[in-house]
Amino acid sequence: MKLADVPTPALLIDEMALAHNLAEMAAALPGPRLRPHIKAHKCTALARRQAESGHESFTCATIAECEGMAAVGLGADLLLANEVLDTRRLGALVEDGARVTVAVDSAETIDAAIAGGVREVLIDVNVGLPRCGIPPAAAGQLADQARRKGLQVRGVMGYEGHVVGLVDAAERAAQCQESMELLLAAHTDVGGELISAGGTGTYAINTWANEIQAGSYALMDTAYNELSLPFRQALYVLATVISTAEGWSVANAGLKCFGMDHGAPSLDNTEALNNTEALDGTGVWFCSDEHTTFAPPKRVGDRVRLIPAHVDPTMAYHERAYLFRGEDVVDVWPIDLRGW
């Protein structure tokens, strides 16, 4: 199949860019130093490429992601880096031979792990992002409680999500250190072999964690492209120009193709920055449900590539991605870890 024959709108993955990104990361963080976060792509075929790059432990955000990974034989060491109150489906995976570790940050989540048949946990520590995680000073006590109840505590995790996207590299490094000092203090009290943290924005500077949970690096998006990382854009939405006017054109990909929380997508091969039209009016003007209006206009039937602003919620809209090399489609990958 040729790229020109792909029906639009369609998610595209540039195989060469993906391969570059996987190799670059595997060189920086080989083997277990990276625990790839599969929430970023929701695709077991891509996870298999990550495994072939040497990473056998994975991070998940949902139970369905854990189930899907175990189903394709990638369940050797799954971390559900999130709190869950009904862990029965995870317990069933453990029963079937997968290794599943779940994050806990409260008595309730400890009890839930036990009730569902999960035997291994990480203590989730709040390192500055107002989201999940216990305050660092209380982490040791929670670990004691988990161990008293029979759970294996493998260590700590603490996601510096308020830091990974900071464009100023020095500021990112300074805040990363602050967060990780909190996590290391908690780890002193908790013990265990794992200090799990980080993301694509901090993978190279977070030298305190002993495993990094990066995911976006594999495919990238316009938000992370602003950080001058050594990863290439591998993800596009292919669209067809269906209407054109004096001053603008309309492509057939819209709000149901793109996670919009970081703004609108950008046109490939333009100077237009993330989610804005440039001062001269070129770039993406706006998205509607099934449309993206942009300038300068192109001809009806022309195809355009759009770069999503945020990879994770973009993947969750699509059933499949077309893997391409040059002008050829070399595989079609189901986005098979969607839903919950």
Next chain:
Amino acid sequence: MKLADVPTPALLIDEMALAHNLAEMAAALPGPRLRPHIKAHKCTALARRQAESGHESFTCATIAECEGMAAVGLGADLLLANEVLDTRRLGALVEDGARVTVAVDSAETIDAAIAGGVREVLIDVNVGLPRCGIPPAAAGQLADQARRKGLQVRGVMGYEGHVVGLVDAAERAAQCQESMELLLAAHTDVGGELISAGGTGTYAINTWANEIQAGSYALMDTAYNELSLPFRQALYVLATVISTAEGWSVANAGLKCFGMDHGAPSLDNTEALNNTEALDGTGVWFCSDEHTTFAPPKRVGDRVRLIPAHVDPTMAYHERAYLFRGEDVVDVWPIDLRGW
């Protein structure tokens, strides 16, 4: 099944609110005066309720929506209110007995309709939104061209999408009139029985179109709730509090549950407005991929209902919706018109 037993995150539809909305709209725009836009819900079970309310002609935004509607016997009069360049799948529907009319705004889309076997078209007219549609003055000529090539031209459509969301009612009415004067001028040149336009924000004031393409009215969202329309909120995302801290809680529904282009969701039963935390810090703070952080905090295990800011791209994330009445789940509806 009880609402309390629904696994979270989950899309909920309040059956009583839905019934109210359908009845309210059917009273205002009975039968063919409304051509419900099913892109807003992507659910044939809900479309069937609209048909039971007297509307047998429907508006679609994608080929997959047309196919799904025809497959369940709701293909008596489908308008694909969008330009498409490969209409073969639509031609196959016509062949199988569905009535499919497609929007055209160029020589290319006319040729595409013919090539794929579609025989009926509407001339899509630009009435002010920089998206699809031919300038009004050129509409008559395009209709002539379509007829010369053997197509049946059923009339005009012109979506005042730049108007439907205006909060100021007088401004909305004035701009609606301006847009519809453009559409009526085009209709004079084009002819045909259909003048198709409008949306939930203009359904009551657009007295120029003879059919209205409203869709959001059935379920509603926080954006449309600001317009003081007589429709009730029928759509929620049900989530469970999985973590709580001094000052905030975290529910297990995030960016992969909500179309975010109109902002973050709102907590049900609060004074907090669309996508903002109130001055006192209460309301939704932010969403991450699988989390919504909000205040004031609740207990771990508590359930919360969130109201999406934009219904259409929210529906497209979910496989199913739970229809509920009081505390009971009375049906589970597949969101079966997703994809393209």
